[in-house]
Amino acid sequence: MTKKRKKLGKRPVRSAQKSILLFHDMRVEEDFELCAQRMFEVVRGAARRFPGRPRRMILTVQGHRNDLGAFDHDAFEIMQEFGSGFLLCYLTEFTHPYFTLKNNRKQREDIPDVLEITPPEDGSGSSFDYWGFARRQREFISDPRSSRPTLRAIADYLGRxxxxxxxxxxxxxxxxxxxxSLGGSNDVRNFALLxxxxxREAPDIADAEAFWRWIDYVYDRDAHMRPEVGIPGFVFEASPWNELIGVDDEGKPGTETDENLFRRKLRIELTHLYGWGPEEFSRLESIGIDQEFHRVRRGATGRHRGVGRKVSTYAWAYNTALVRFREIEKIKEERASEK
Ligand SMILES: [Zn+2]
Incomplete structure (x- = not known):
């Protein structure tokens, strides 16, 4: 027995050198920020679990095309600035749709705890124009077609x-x-398959980025609605939404005419999608915020298929109203301090 142990102990430890393969698929609904955050978590998680093992990452991208058919700004920034520029030093190899990059130095293990993303200086990351209610869309030069693209064409673009x-x-x-009705085009980039x-649940708003964020959020929220994936022992957690309001498995929308139910759903969406906490909710009591909300709702949301009152549209409008309200308060404070 002793002999055997000694023998085993002399064997070189090869497993420690095996590399870890990491994978991330940038879906259409992921913008730069979401995608960067997720890739970062994947790398950090691997470094924690298997410290010192060489990490090789593969990135694939769905959709995210610009007017010339090449990758759009967000996808390009993910490959160049974030993947090749920032993340590569914590990897041994990084592969994106164009090519594979090798880290010529030793893979670093000192991965920061938190990823801080600052908006690009060229203003390309600028957000929705909350004041002018401008449209925010992903396609700058829309395909001028008057009919909708086929299901197949949309599916191909989405990579599914x-x-x-x-x-x-x-x-x-x-x-x-x-x-x-809010100026959206029939360009393939302006479509989701639902x-x-x-x-019926999706928001009717002029802000495409907020629409895709909503898709991304509901993808997690309604994970239990998808057929079981083939990972043994992997169980999807029931959505907090369903637990609270009792929507059944068929996804029946419940009784949206019930005012309390509508308010509860709204609260859940503002908390989980827009990150509202007690401070934000307390602002709803402020004088003037209701007025701001109605202004936003009239100016930048639409009625779609006869459904005027949707939780998702209202949540976006409340969040936008709060952004505007805070700015008004800031200006007031600045003026007061000038006097
Ligand atoms: Zn569905």
Missing amino acids: DTSCQICWRKPVERAHAVPE CTYHH
Whole structure:
């Protein structure tokens, strides 16, 4: 027995040198910030679990095309600035859709705890124009077609099949990110594939980035609606939404006419999607915020398929109203201090 142990102890430890393969798929609904954050978490998680093992990362990108058919600004920044510029030193190798980059130095292990993302200086990361209610869309020069692209064309762009992007069910509908009534185009980049239920829930707003954020959020929220994935022992947690309001597995929307139910759903969405806490909710009591909310709602949200009152649209409008309200207060304070 002793002999055997000694023998084993002399064997070189090869497993420590095995590299770890990391993978991230930048989906259409992920913008630069979300994608960067997730890639960072993947690398940090691997470094914590398997310190010192060489890490090789592969990035794939769905959609995210500019007017020339090349990768759009967010995808390009993820590959160049973030992946090759920032993350590569914590990896041994980084592969993106164009090519593979090798880290010529020793892979670093001192990965920071938190990733801080600052908006680019050229202003390209500027957000929705909350004051002018401008449209924010991903396509700058829209395809001027007057009819909608086919299901197949949208699915190809999204890098998936013709099932709902959130729950994977069929049949699906072609959902505008920015509705036509708010100036949205029929460009393939302005479409999501959603089942009737999720289409009915999606926000009708002029802000495409907020629409895609909503898709990304509901993808997690409604994970339990997707068919079981083949990972043994992996169980999706039930969505906090369903627990609180009792939406059934078929995704029946419940009784939205019930004012309390609507308010509770709104609270959940403001908390989980827009990150509201007690401070934000307490602002709803402020004088003037209601007025701001109605101004936003009238100016930048639309009625779609006869559904005027949606939790998702209202949550966006409340959040936008709060942003505007805070700015008004800031200006007032600055003026007061000048006097
Ligand atoms: Zn669905």
